[in-house]
Amino acid sequence: MTELNRILLAEDNEHDVELTLDALAENHLANEVVVVRDGAEALDYLYRRGSYRLREEGNPVVVLLDLKMPKVDGLEVLRQIKQDERLRQVPVVMLTSSREESDLVASYRLGVNAYVVKPVEFSRFVEAVRRLGVFWAVINEAPPGSVRKGQ
Amino acid sequence: MPPDAARSRPLNVRIALGFAAALAILFAIGVDSYRSMLGVVEDARRVAHTHEVLSTTSTLYGDLVYTQSSRRGYVLTGDEDQARRAGVAAAAVRRHMQDLRRLTADNPGHQARLDRLEPLAAGWLAQVEESIERRRRTPGDRETQAAMTVAGSQAADEIRARLGMMADAERALLAGREARAQAGVRRSKWVIVIGSAAACLLVGVMSLLLHRESVQRGRAEEDLRRSEALYRTVLSQFPNGSVLLFDHDLRYRLAEGAGLAQVGLSKEALEGRTIWECLPAETCAIIEPYYRAALEGRPTTFDTTFRGVDRSVYVSPVRGSDGRVTYGLLVTQDITERKQVEGHVRRLNTELERKVAEADAANKELEAFSYSVSHDLRAPIRHINGFVDLLQRHSAAVLDETARRHLGTIARASRHMGQLIDDLLAFSRTGRGELARGRIALGPLVQGVIDELRPETEGRVVEWKVDGLPEVSGDPALLRVVFTNLVGNAVKYTRPRPQAVIEIGQAAGRSDEVVMFVRDNGVGFDMQYADKLFGVFQRLHRSDEFEGTGIGLATVRRIVRRHGGRTWAESSVGGGATFYVALPAGEDQGGLT
Numbered sequence: 175m176t177e178l179n180r181i182l183l184a185e186d187n188e189h190d191v192e193l194t195l196d197a198l199a200e201n202h203l204a205n206e207v208v209v210v211r212d213g214a215e216a217l218d219y220l221y222r223r224g225s226y227r228l229r230e231e232g233n234p235v236v237v238l239l240d241l242k243m244p245k246v247d248g249l250e251v252l253r254q255i256k257q258d259e260r261l262r263q264v265p266v267v268m269l270t271s272s273r274e275e276s277d278l279v280a281s282y283r284l285g286v287n288a289y290v291v292k293p294v295e296f297s298r299f300v301e302a303v304r305r306l307g308v309f310w311a312v313i314n315e316a317p318p319g320s321v322r323k324g325q
Numbered sequence: 326m327p328p329d330a331a332r333s334r335p336l337n338v339r340i341a342l343g344f345a346a347a348l349a350i351l352f353a354i355g356v357d358s359y360r361s362m363l364g365v366v367e368d369a370r371r372v373a374h375t376h377e378v379l380s381t382t383s384t385l386y387g388d389l390v391y392t393q394s395s396r397r398g399y400v401l402t403g404d405e406d407q408a409r410r411a412g413v414a415a416a417a418v419r420r421h422m423q424d425l426r427r428l429t430a431d432n433p434g435h436q437a438r439l440d441r442l443e444p445l446a447a448g449w450l451a452q453v454e455e456s457i458e459r460r461r462r463t464p465g466d467r468e469t470q471a472a473m474t475v476a477g478s479q480a481a482d483e484i485r486a487r488l489g490m491m492a493d494a495e496r497a498l499l500a501g502r503e504a505r506a507q508a509g510v511r512r513s514k515w516v517i518v519i520g521s522a523a524a525c526l527l528v529g530v531m532s533l534l535l536h537r538e539s540v541q542r543g544r545a546e547e548d549l550r551r552s553e554a555l556y557r558t559v560l561s562q563f564p565n566g567s568v569l570l571f572d573h574d575l576r577y578r579l580a581e582g583a584g585l586a587q588v589g590l591s592k593e594a595l596e597g598r599t600i601w602e603c604l605p606a607e608t609c610a611i612i613e614p615y616y617r618a619a620l621e622g623r624p625t626t627f628d629t630t631f632r633g634v635d636r637s638v639y640v641s642p643v644r645g646s647d648g649r650v651t652y653g654l655l656v657t658q659d660i661t662e663r664k665q666v667e668g669h670v671r672r673l674n675t676e677l678e679r680k681v682a683e684a685d686a687a688n689k690e691l692e693a694f695s696y697s698v699s700h701d702l703r704a705p706i707r708h709i710n711g712f713v714d715l716l717q718r719h720s721a722a723v724l725d726e727t728a729r730r731h732l733g734t735i736a737r738a739s740r741h742m743g744q745l746i747d748d749l750l751a752f753s754r755t756g757r758g759e760l761a762r763g764r765i766a767l768g769p770l771v772q773g774v775i776d777e778l779r780p781e782t783e784g785r786v787v788e789w790k791v792d793g794l795p796e797v798s799g800d801p802a803l804l805r806v807v808f809t810n811l812v813g814n815a816v817k818y819t820r821p822r823p824q825a826v827i828e829i830g831q832a833a834g835r836s837d838e839v840v841m842f843v844r845d846n847g848v849g850f851d852m853q854y855a856d857k858l859f860g861v862f863q864r865l866h867r868s869d870e871f872e873g874t875g876i877g878l879a880t881v882r883r884i885v886r887r888h889g890g891r892t893w894a895e896s897s898v899g900g901g902a903t904f905y906v907a908l909p910a911g912e913d914q915g916g917l918t
Contacts, residue, residue, distance in 0.1 A: 187704060193711040242701075271703045273750060274695075294707045294743025296714035 213246025368506035818847035
């Protein structure tokens with residue numbers, strides 16, 4: 175783990191945030207996790223506007239997106255990311271409680287890069303987050319313009 | 326005109342010709358008879374004439390002899406009376422000679438004979454008168470008188486001879502005439518006999534033909550009457566409706582049908598009357614345009630309510646053989662019952678639509694509910710499990726044994742809850758949505774299920790007997806759920822066995838079904854609970870014996886039922902269990918719902 179990268183986590187539930195951050199920390203992947211608490215905030219971050227207008231440039235190497243969020247839901251955030259020329263290449267992973275086929279179909283139709291259902295058992299959740307983090311933040315070669323720590 | 330007119334017309338002509346021929350024959354016979362009668366009359370006249378000629382000849386002959394004998398008497402006696410008689414007789418001779426000339430004016434032969442006879446007779450008469458004169462003057466001159474007598478006798482003989490010739494000629498003429506007259510009469514007789522016979526024959530034949538024609542006509546009329554009676558009967562029985570025929574005056578010419586009475590009408594009230602004479606004015610105003618349209622050649626159909634009876638009315642033109650509309654035909658049918666049924670069907674449909682809408686709404690609610698369950702209910706469970714785990718890892722040191730045991734219980738309970746939620750969601754999903762349809766080879770599908778269950782059989786001895794699985798029709802994903810549950814159960818409930826034997830194959834069954842079975846040598850179950858087996862949350866074993874949510878077999882039954890099939894099980898406690906799945910046979914997907 176010589177190189178850690180920035181992950182954007184969009185999740186409205188504080189318990190989920192805590193558990194996810196713990197799981198990432200467990201796997202030493204949490205150094206660069208930006209947490210936003212709804213879809214609007216996630217878009218603000220990505221577009222560097224609102225409270226994020228002063229943030230440094232660069233896209234996260236992966237966006238972990240919850241489906242059900244206040245204001246703007248996960249599917250809408252996904253749609254906007256995949257429709258925007260500059261954001262399209264950012265990998266988006268749905269990290270959700272929903273196993274509903276309609277959510278799956280809608281997500282893939284909008285161009286999601288992965289869809290992960292959070293396991294109930296925490297140990298398996300930790301394992302899933304670990305694999306996700308390792309894959310997207312370390313193994314996967316991020317598109318140009320992504321922020322990598324140490325660059 | 327009846328259709329057999331073409332055949333009967335020549336017969337009529339033949340009969341007329343026959344009678345004309347008979348009349349002609351009778352007329353000819355009449356003409357011939359008249360002419361024959363005229364001939365007979367003429368012949369009679371001629372015969373009478375001949376007899377007159379003959380009689381005159383004969384009289385002349387007598388006069389001649391009388392003249393001669395009177396002269397002779399005078400010459401011998403000198404009796405003046407004799408001389409006067411001779412004079413009278415001579416005058417008679419002269420007169421009769423003239424008569425004869427007149428009588429035979431038309432006969433050139435006789436005229437020629439008279440031409441010679443007359444001078445002869447004149448000479449002879451002159452000599453007779455001279456002889457009488459001479460006797461008066463010289464009574465003694467006997468010699469002269471004798472000589473005169475000889476000469477006179479010779480002349481008289483010649484005259485007599487010539488008269489005889491005339492009489493003979495006349496007799497010959499008479500014979501010829503009589504023969505001709507008889508021949509004419511004979512011929513007439515034959516003409517009358519043969520002609521009358523022919524006429525009689527003709528009249529007889531014609532009468533026969535006429536009789537036959539009249540019999541035929543009678544039969545045709547009888548047929549016509551019978552056919553009219555038949556269609557009247559048929560029309561009068563016309564069920565639930567009526568048949569009306571009307572002309573260009575909108576006058577009913579025919580009204581039949583059982584439906585007339587239903588609306589307070591009758592055949593008698595309609596036939597021969599116009600619509601205005603037998604129906605209310607407002608009804609006439611409604612129907613008149615339809616009647617007119619039919620008479621103009623345009624048929625119409627409409628539904629109407631007349632005197633409380635819903636009727637379907639069909640008005641159409643009736644065309645004559647020349648293609649012109651002669652009548653309008655109106656057929657009505659009582660559709661009250663149909664209307665009622667239609668109304669009922671409409672109400673049922675509305676009801677059904679409402680129920681479908683309700684069901685749709687319920688389905689939507691259920692979907693929203695399962696979404697909720699899937700997302701919102703799983704989250705707290707996950708959190709409980711997650712934080713218990715954090716507690717166990719980070720704070721284990723400060724907790725005593727009991728607290729750690731409790732934490733373990735909380736973790737297991739939350740896992741079980743998570744499993745329950747997932748199974749319930751899966752079960753709910755099997756009842757919703759469209760079934761995918763396709764042919765599935767069960768062999769590879771079951772093999773895939775077995776491979777997936779490898780982790781569960783790790784470290785156990787399991788003998789698999791998979792053979793003869795068929796290809797079936799159905800939804801691949803759902804059928805995989807069926808076998809995952811059945812094979813999973815077999816693996817689970819053979820766990821106490823040192824050597825598990827799990828057999829999967831095709832069983833014999835009805836011809837319209839394909840039956841598969843999954844058999845194990847596991848713990849089995851009591852058959853008296855076999856019905857409970859496929860119910861939701863129904864379990865025959867305690868959780869600490871065999872884990873489970875009690876949803877698996879319910880899911881199996883629901884999926885199989887949606888495919889139009891059925892499920893059942895056979896078992897005995899400790900003797901293993903066999904689960905059967907029967908799916909409809911054939912390509913036909915009709916059983917799918």
